[in-house]
Amino acid sequence: MQETLRIEQLSRINLYALISRILMNEVDETLLKSIIEDENMLTFFPSFEKWSKLKELSLKDLIEKYLNVDFTNLFLMHLIPYESFYRRDDQMMETGGDNPVQALYNDFDFRVELDIARVMSADHIGVELEFMYKLCDAEFKALEDGEVGIAADIAQIQYNFLKDHLLEWAPMYLLNVKSEAGTAFYFDAAELALEFMMSDFEYLTQLKENGFKYNV
Secondary structure (H helix, E strand, O other), X not given: OOHHHHHHXXXXXXXXXXXXXXXXXXXXXXXXXXXXXXXHHHOOOHHHHHOHHHHHOOHHHHHHHHHHHHHHHHHHHOOOOEHHHHHOOOOOOOOOOOOHHHHHHHHOOOOOOXXXXXXXXXXXXXXXXXXXXXXXXXXXXXXXXXOHHHHHHHHHHHHHHHHHHHHHHHHHHHHHHHHHOOXXXXXXXXXXXXXXXXXXXXXXXXXXXXXXXXXX
């Protein structure tokens, strides 16, 4: 695989993994430390990097006194991070097997352990982003193995999933997160997720217009 393509694909994998993790569960000290100590990663969190609390408190206190409180407000209490809430006319969450994304997950043997992920339904924003991460990882492995046709098919699935699902509702939710965020960390996380999804869809659209042909 050409090195530029390899770097591009790994970057997509890492970013989907990061934002899905942040938006699905509370951060722990290990994750927060890895972000703070990685100069490249920290550039994605410019407001957080300058946040006074980051310099004043230990990571433990920062998480327990501020970040966990904000996570609860944004993802568990006051905002609803589920596709069905935004897309159904009655604004009811679809938690059963009839959820459209659950059927799609089943087609690709993607299993969601709701209790471990601490989500109520498969169409949670963090789970949908994790599905994109898994697809990107599968695409990368196919390219590594020289299975360009399989990689192209997976890229088509990514394009469709962004277009038909995430981009139909997640931008509105993430704008609400930015508006309601009580910490610089979750403001930046929402901004990162929003900008990355938009840029990745632009990348996939260009790939689609090129017939899903890679420069390998």
